[in-house]
Each structure stands twice: as structure tokens, then as C-alpha cells.
Amino acid sequence: SQQDSLLHAVEKGWIVLIGATTENPSFEVVSALLSRSQVYVLKALTYEKLEELIDTASEKFNQDEKTSFKIIEKEAFIQYSGGDARKLINSVELVLNQYKNSKKSEIKNEDVLEVLQETMALYDKNGEQHYDIISAFIKSMRGSDPNGTVYWLARMIAGGEDIKFIARRMLILASEDIGLANPNALVIANNCFQAVNVIGNPEARIILSETAVYLAVSPKSNSTYMAINDALALVKRTGNLPVPLHLRNAPTKLMKDLDYGKEYKYAHSYDGNFVDQDFLPEEIKDIKLYEPGNNATEKKIYEELKKKWNNKY
Incomplete structure (x- = not known):
């Protein structure tokens, strides 16, 4: 609703709208607003660009503070920044400020770690x-x-x-x-x-x-995960087996004449809303894909399956 309220003003040219999102705009921006916008993709900074930023930040610091620092190793700065240019520049200023009144002129990774150790990233989101x-x-x-x-x-x-x-x-x-x-x-x-x-x-x-x-x-079970994996492997192995006639849809007279759906038994017409019939292609009709797990909920499922299907499953 907030985005919709901007549409008229954008369309009339009363405002110039500039927005930014870390998400895909296709999902986060309403289609009407997106169609009236020019989308620019801002890609993550490359390692080389981050190195350039370190040089730029240190040169600016030297110029402003009348110092002569030279950053020999840049890996620690880049790791700390996580690819964020603002964080990178701030960290350069922080470290150089720390050594401003010392005799040190060359900055290495160990010097950076010494200053930033309290806040050094322990987690690399992209590594x-x-x-x-x-x-x-x-x-x-x-x-x-x-x-x-x-x-x-x-x-x-x-x-x-x-x-x-x-x-x-x-x-x-x-x-x-x-x-x-x-x-x-x-x-x-x-x-x-x-x-x-x-x-x-x-x-x-x-x-x-x-x-x-x-x-x-929570109690654990991977029974349904294994069932779909086994089913997909079975499909890959057996190919496109024909759907049994009694399970087919019969929307036309010709299909009915070909016995589509003829022998299908409607479960709700039987006691307990269940009737014994085959739901798999003839070639694999006795195969078992779902194996109930050993937990309270699936033990009940197992008992219910056993009651309905005897030893089939």
C-alpha cells in the first residue's frame, strides 16, 4: 500500500523516486512501480576494488593527518569489512588513528588484528x-x-x-x-x-x-524424505509407466467408452472411508516407498496402515 501510494506522483513526474533494496526487486517492489522504474543492479565489490579503496582511504588519511602510513598487507582489512566499503574505510581510519602517535609507518595484518581483535569478523558470510x-x-x-x-x-x-x-x-x-x-x-x-x-x-x-x-x-524422522528420494529413483529407473485405467480421468464420452475410470472405487462409499484397490502401475503395484519411522506419531500411522492394508505395506 505504501508503494501503491507513490504511483500517481511518479507517473506525473512530481517526484523522482530513488530506492534501494538488498532483495530481488521482482519480489519486493510492486509490479506497477517496477514497470515505471529503471532498475540498476549493484554488484558486490571485487577484491581488487576493495584493495583500491584501502589505498584511497590511507592516502586521504595521510593527507588530512600529515602522516606517511603505508599499508603493506590488506587481507585483514578486507576480511573484517565483509565486502562493505563503508566498513572498510572506517576500519582503515580506526587502525591508522590507533598508530598515529607511534613510530610505526608500515601496517601489516598483525597490526590490523591487534586493533580490531575485539570486533574482528568470526564469520565469513561468503566463504x-x-x-x-x-x-x-x-x-x-x-x-x-x-x-x-x-x-x-x-x-x-x-x-x-x-x-x-x-x-x-x-x-x-x-x-x-x-x-x-x-x-x-x-x-x-x-x-x-x-x-x-x-x-x-x-x-x-x-x-x-x-x-x-x-x-x-523434537522427535526425529526422515521417512518422508527417504520416501520421495526412493520414489524419484524409481521413476528414473522405470520411466513413464501408464496410469491404470481405473485411476484415469474421464471427462469425455470416448474416454468413458475406453473404460477410463470404470473400475475406480470411491473410498467414501465404503465403511471407514477405505476400500482395497491398487494405486500404482501394474509393473510396480507391490513396491513399498514409505516406511514409517520409529516414533509415537508414526507408530500410529503404521498401525493404521496395517489395519487397512494388512501386510501390503
Whole structure:
């Protein structure tokens, strides 16, 4: 509604609208406003550009402060900045200010670390640690350890990880590793994803923590994850098997004459809303893809399947 209110003024040329978003504008900007705009993509700064910025910042500092600092090693500055130009320039000024009254003229990585050690990034959002720490986070939840879970969550939050990325990974885990052992987990993970989009930092950490701990202490089952993997492997192996006639749709007279849907038994017409019939192609009609997990919820599912299908499943 806020974006819609700008349309008339933009169209009439009463205002020049300049906006910025870290998200894909196709999703975050209403289509009517997007069609009246020129979209420019601002790409992440390259390593070479970051090095140039360090030189520019140090030259400006030397000029203003009448110093003669020379930055010999730049890796620590770049790692600390996380690719953020403003943070990079500020860190150069901070470090050089620290050594302004000393006899030091050449700045190396160790000098940068000494000054920035309190705030040195412990988490590289675009590097190896990004994948290692999210892996540790997922494995802690899968392993039902709430302590490990909140620790790795804290590492990501402190490092400035995208809260929506964390929430998305919890959504996947809720289905892959908890599944039918606690179907409510997916609902809670989805609510978490919606909530952090609305709330944002710093309060989003509370919602992420509640959800992560809930997922960690939930009973675990990967039965549906394995079922779809096995089903996809079966499809790849057996190809496009024909749909049995009794399961086919019959919207035309010709299809009815060809017995499409003829032998189909409508489950609700039978006791207990169930009737024994085949739902797989003839070639694979006895195959078993879903194996209930060993947990309270799926034990009930197993008993229900056994009651309906005897030993078929």
C-alpha cells in the first residue's frame, strides 16, 4: 500500500523516486512501480576494488593527518569489512588513528588484528565458514542438541548472517529431519520464516532461537524424505509407466467408452472411508516407498496402515 501510494506522483513526474533494496526487486517492489522504474543492479565489490579503496582511504588519511602510513598487507582489512566499503574505510581510519602517535609507518595484518581483535569478523558470510557453521547448526538440530544449536545460531547472528537464510534452512530441516514425527514442526518453522520477515533484527534472534530449540528437541524422522528420494529413483529407473485405467480421468464420452475410470472405487462409499484397490502401475503395484519411522506419531500411522492394508505395506 505504501508503494501503491507513490504511483500517481511518479507517473506525473512530481517526484523522482530513488530506492534501494538488498532483495530481488521482482519480489519486493510492486509490479506497477517496477514497470515505471529503471532498475540498476549493484554488484558486490571485487577484491581488487576493495584493495583500491584501502589505498584511497590511507592516502586521504595521510593527507588530512600529515602522516606517511603505508599499508603493506590488506587481507585483514578486507576480511573484517565483509565486502562493505563503508566498513572498510572506517576500519582503515580506526587502525591508522590507533598508530598515529607511534613510530610505526608500515601496517601489516598483525597490526590490523591487534586493533580490531575485539570486533574482528568470526564469520565469513561468503566463504568457507558460512557453509561450515550452517552445517554445524543443522547437524546440532538433527542431533537433538539444543546447546549446540543455539551456540551455532549465535555465531551466525553475531556474524551478520541473513536471518531469512537461517529461517529457510530450519524450514528444510523441519521437513527433512523431523517430518511426521512432529508435523507441527513445519508449521512453526514456516511461522518463524514469516515472523522474521516482519520483525527483522535485533528481535528476530528471539524468534530464531525459540524455533531452533523447538526443532532440536523434537522427535526425529526422515521417512518422508527417504520416501520421495526412493520414489524419484524409481521413476528414473522405470520411466513413464501408464496410469491404470481405473485411476484415469474421464471427462469425455470416448474416454468413458475406453473404460477410463470404470473400475475406480470411491473410498467414501465404503465403511471407514477405505476400500482395497491398487494405486500404482501394474509393473510396480507391490513396491513399498514409505516406511514409517520409529516414533509415537508414526507408530500410529503404521498401525493404521496395517489395519487397512494388512501386510501390503
